[in-house]
Amino acid sequence: MSHREPSELAREAGAKLREVLAAGPLNPKDRMAIPAQEMPVQDHVDRRGNMNEVALGYTPEQARLEAMRCLQCRNKPCVAGCPVAIDIPAFLKAVADGDPRAAIDIIRRNSLLPAVCGRVCPQESQCQEPCTVGKALKNVDKAVSIGRIERFAADMEAAAGTPDVPEVKPETGRRVAVIGSGPASITVAADVRREGHAVTVFEAFHKPGGVLLYGIPEFRLPKSIVEREIAALKAMGVVIRTNFVVGRTRKLSDLVSKDGFDAVFVGTGAGLPKFMGIPGENLVGVFSANEFLTRSNLMRAFDRARADTPICNCRKVAVLGGGNVAMDAARTAVRLGADEVHLVYRRTEAEMPARIEEVGHAKEEGVVFHTLVNAKRFLGDSYGCVRHMECLRYELGEPDNSGRRRPVEIPGSEFMMDLDTVIVAIGNESNPLIRQTTPGLGFNKWGNIVADDDGRTSLPNVFAGGDIVLGAATVILAMGQGRKAAQAINSMLAAAPKT
Amino acid sequence: MENSNTVLFRKELAPDVYQIRVHAPLIASERRPGQFVIVQVDSDFGERVPLTIADADPAEGSITLVVQAVGKTTHRLADIPVGEGIANLLGPLGTPTHIERFGRVVCVGGGIGVAPLHPIAKAMKEAGNHVTTIIGARNQSLLIFVEEMSRISDEVIICTDDGSAGRKALVTHPLKELCETAPKPDCVVAIGPPVMMKFCAETTRPYGVHTIVSLNTIMVDGTGMCGGCRVTVGNETKFVCVDGPEFDGHKVDFDNMMQRLGAYRKHEASAHEQCHLDMEASRLEERRRADGK
Ligand SMILES: Cc1cc2nc3c(=O)[nH]c(=O)nc-3n(C[C@H](O)[C@H](O)[C@H](O)COP(=O)(O)OP(=O)(O)OC[C@H]3O[C@@H](n4cnc5c(N)ncnc54)[C@H](O)[C@@H]3O)c2cc1C
Numbered sequence: 001m002s003h004r005e006p007s008e009l010a011r012e013a014g015a016k017l018r019e020v021l022a023a024g025p026l027n028p029k030d031r032m033a034i035p036a037q038e039m040p041v042q043d044h045v046d047r048r049g050n051m052n053e054v055a056l057g058y059t060p061e062q063a064r065l066e067a068m069r070c071l072q073c074r075n076k077p078c079v080a081g082c083p084v085a086i087d088i089p090a091f092l093k094a095v096a097d098g099d100p101r102a103a104i105d106i107i108r109r110n111s112l113l114p115a116v117c118g119r120v121c122p123q124e125s126q127c128q129e130p131c132t133v134g135k136a137l138k139n140v141d142k143a144v145s146i147g148r149i150e151r152f153a154a155d156m157e158a159a160a161g162t163p164d165v166p167e168v169k170p171e172t173g174r175r176v177a178v179i180g181s182g183p184a185s186i187t188v189a190a191d192v193r194r195e196g197h198a199v200t201v202f203e204a205f206h207k208p209g210g211v212l213l214y215g216i217p218e219f220r221l222p223k224s225i226v227e228r229e230i231a232a233l234k235a236m237g238v239v240i241r242t243n244f245v246v247g248r249t250r251k252l253s254d255l256v257s258k259d260g261f262d263a264v265f266v267g268t269g270a271g272l273p274k275f276m277g278i279p280g281e282n283l284v285g286v287f288s289a290n291e292f293l294t295r296s297n298l299m300r301a302f303d304r305a306r307a308d309t310p311i312c313n314c315r316k317v318a319v320l321g322g323g324n325v326a327m328d329a330a331r332t333a334v335r336l337g338a339d340e341v342h343l344v345y346r347r348t349e350a351e352m353p354a355r356i357e358e359v360g361h362a363k364e365e366g367v368v369f370h371t372l373v374n375a376k377r378f379l380g381d382s383y384g385c386v387r388h389m390e391c392l393r394y395e396l397g398e399p400d401n402s403g404r405r406r407p408v409e410i411p412g413s414e415f416m417m418d419l420d421t422v423i424v425a426i427g428n429e430s431n432p433l434i435r436q437t438t439p440g441l442g443f444n445k446w447g448n449i450v451a452d453d454d455g456r457t458s459l460p461n462v463f464a465g466g467d468i469v470l471g472a473a474t475v476i477l478a479m480g481q482g483r484k485a486a487q488a489i490n491s492m493l494a495a496a497p498k499t
Numbered sequence: 500m501e502n503s504n505t506v507l508f509r510k511e512l513a514p515d516v517y518q519i520r521v522h523a524p525l526i527a528s529e530r531r532p533g534q535f536v537i538v539q540v541d542s543d544f545g546e547r548v549p550l551t552i553a554d555a556d557p558a559e560g561s562i563t564l565v566v567q568a569v570g571k572t573t574h575r576l577a578d579i580p581v582g583e584g585i586a587n588l589l590g591p592l593g594t595p596t597h598i599e600r601f602g603r604v605v606c607v608g609g610g611i612g613v614a615p616l617h618p619i620a621k622a623m624k625e626a627g628n629h630v631t632t633i634i635g636a637r638n639q640s641l642l643i644f645v646e647e648m649s650r651i652s653d654e655v656i657i658c659t660d661d662g663s664a665g666r667k668a669l670v671t672h673p674l675k676e677l678c679e680t681a682p683k684p685d686c687v688v689a690i691g692p693p694v695m696m697k698f699c700a701e702t703t704r705p706y707g708v709h710t711i712v713s714l715n716t717i718m719v720d721g722t723g724m725c726g727g728c729r730v731t732v733g734n735e736t737k738f739v740c741v742d743g744p745e746f747d748g749h750k751v752d753f754d755n756m757m758q759r760l761g762a763y764r765k766h767e768a769s770a771h772e773q774c775h776l777d778m779e780a781s782r783l784e785e786r787r788r789a790d791g792k
């Protein structure tokens with residue numbers, strides 16, 4: 001896809017909007033005829049050298065036009081596709097009518113983090129996947145860009161100045177501990193605080209935000225957005241204690257028995273990087289994506305001149321994996337000045353779990369994709385630094401229980417790749433710290449906390465949600481689970497008034 | 500209870516080696532021998548470095564750290580005056596030392612490794628062990644914690660490279676002698692530079708004496724989230740920050756560990772140099788201002 005200047009997109013949209021408005025009320029055919037609005041992006045050559053956000057966001061005219069493409073169909077398949085059932089047609093209508101403020105109010109009824117979710121949700125497999133417009137045009141890429149419009153509404157709200165601090169009911173004297181500060185925890189903290197309960201968030205890192213801060217890079221999710229959400233929590237009176245790792249600094253059971261918390265929410269995420277267990281994996285130059293991204297994002301190693309934390313001088317990089325984490329790592333390596341970045345994935349592009357937009361952006365930025373290939377072992381030099389990767393080719397076999405066709409190795413297909421850096425992005429598991437230090441808390445065989453639909457765990461007064469329950473999943477699912485757990489906590493505290 | 504991270508006391512123990520007592524009641528009450536903290540002196544651009552806890556006083560709510568000013572962060576940490584706080588302090592981290600009544604225990608400490616060894620030796624003594632301590636340093640001026648160690652050990656052997664104090668020998672010499680003399684040690688704990696730990700493990704291996712080492716690898720989070728601290732132990736990958744920091748010295752792949760420790764040596768050297776240049780520049784600046792008055 002050739003790069004189109006944002007100014008050109010804006011001009012076209014302005015003209016088109018005038019034309020559409022002049023034509024009077026729209027019938028479904030008129031709506032279908034409105035061209036799908038392209039997201040203005042930073043030029044792909046420029047952006048290889050900076051960390052700034054790639055997608056620049058719709059102009060008001062683009063947002064209105066795109067929202068007008070919605071047919072307002074009766075069966076609302078998009079709402080069913082949204083994990084938190086946002087009333088999508090209603091907010092699209094508000095934007096189409098030129099009232100993004102009303103749109104954001106509609107979104108906030110179900111989602112606490114529209115500026116984040118508008119940017120990072122895999123819309124093409126959620127709300128946009130069943131969209132009637134996309135179906136009619138026989139192309140999911142032509143579905144209404146719900147996520148972009150959501151982002152637009154959230155950004156307009158932010159641009160209008162500090163949003164009102166959500167109302168907090170009178171203090172109840174009840175105290176709730178929230179462990180972790182990712183999207184699940186942010187949601188719980190806000191929803192529980194609103195009811196007037198005192199909330200303390202405990203975060204192991206020196207800054208709150210979870211994966212939104214240390215994992216997802218600036219070029220996809222500006223850190224100022226995360227900071228804004230955290231500031232909103234603080235304004236509501238939520239106390240955030242960083243440098244506090246539950247299980248070590250204090251045990252979960254002590255929070256309840258000694259520190260007097262009436263309820264605990266565990267939202268510790270899936271932070272334990274998986275490795276492949278193949279020879280050479282501990283050579284110098286082989287990193288987990290978590291390490292690579294944390295160095296660059298949280299520790300700001302990308303800013304080589306100012307940051308004390310170093311990051312490798314990668315020249316020829318292989319990233320293993322096909323999810324968002326792999327794309328983020330590959331694109332970060334591009335921005336760190338790597339000459340070549342190769343993405344190595346065991347299946348085909350169709351099976352990649354990454355957001356389709358990020359796959360496109362990675363390619364535009366020069367990341368070379370090698371699908372149906374996997375690493376077999378790493379070979380180093382006499383200094384113990386990685387120099388080569390032996391790979392194997394794969395073909396797709398029978399579908400596995402996830403429904404995806406299982407990759408099968410082709411015997412004798414070994415080949416070598418020369419490189420100096422390997423980033424392993426094949427998934428994350430949950431950190432065992434809380435499991436090891438909290439007797440009685442039930443976990444499944446993958447190390448995730450067992451919780452019911454409302455986040456209740458095997459321990460009374462202890463709730464859990466997000467990646468620690470789901471395994472590495474998504475922001476919206478973490479947020480949605482946080483909402484339900486907060487409701488359960490609030491009704492539990494209401495049912496058993498303070499004695 | 501909240502950690503204020505305020506520096507309560509600060510003393511230079513040896514050239515570039517500082518003892519720092521910090522107000523951190525939460526850490527002081529939870530920590531066990533062998534655990535460590537992560538410190539960061541600047542929330543935005545500072546790096547996170549692991550430091551073993553040398554001592555803790557739950558009554559005062561303080562922990563003691565011994566820092567060798569070798570890099571930019573440790574220099575800045577050592578420079579924090581009494582009354583000021585450390586930006587970020589996280590802990591206690593890692594699995595505590597397994598303390599047991601083994602019988603005869605030999606504690607070997609090299610350089611500033613003696614500081615983290617001290618609480619372990621103390622706990623070993625309190626568990627009813629006969630404790631022999633071997634302390635090694637390049638020269639007399641770099642010896643630390645000799646008095647503290649003497650107080651809790653049945654026997655102390657001092658070695659310096661140049662013979663300026665105690666025996667002119669490497670710590671492995673007396674260690675070998677102890678292994679050869681009956682009754683031989685039941686357990687050895689060695690903490691110090693990686694090379695020292697490697698050779699202590701090599702020394703005890705032929706005698707089959709169980710040897711514990713405490714690894715101080717590169718770390719980022721210190722909570723098991725990045726894998727940057729991983730080492731090969733008995734052909735398995737272990738995360739030092741959660742599975743360690745102590746491991747069976749006979750199983751650790753020290754060569755791989757040392758190579759990984761060196762991964763950023765070039766960067767560290769230049770950051771350190773820049774830090775020295777900065778300090779030099781501010782010293783010159785101060786002098787110029789003083790002269791100008
Ligand atoms: C690089 C990357 C890219 C991603 N991209 C996308 C995307 O594009 N779209 C999408 O929807 N999802 C994406 N995800 C997944 C998404 O970020 C997660 O599903 C989501 O953040 C999970 O939220 P959470 O609240 O469960 O936990 P997290 O965000 O993981 O936060 C957990 C927090 O708990 C803290 N913690 C852990 N243990 C303790 C403890 N014992 N004591 C105190 N604190 C503790 C951690 O330090 C962390 O800050 C991505 C993930 C990564 C890693």
Ligand code: FES
Pocket residue numbers: 717718719720721722723724725726727728729738739740741
């Ligand atoms: S320091 Fe990150 S996993 Fe150990």
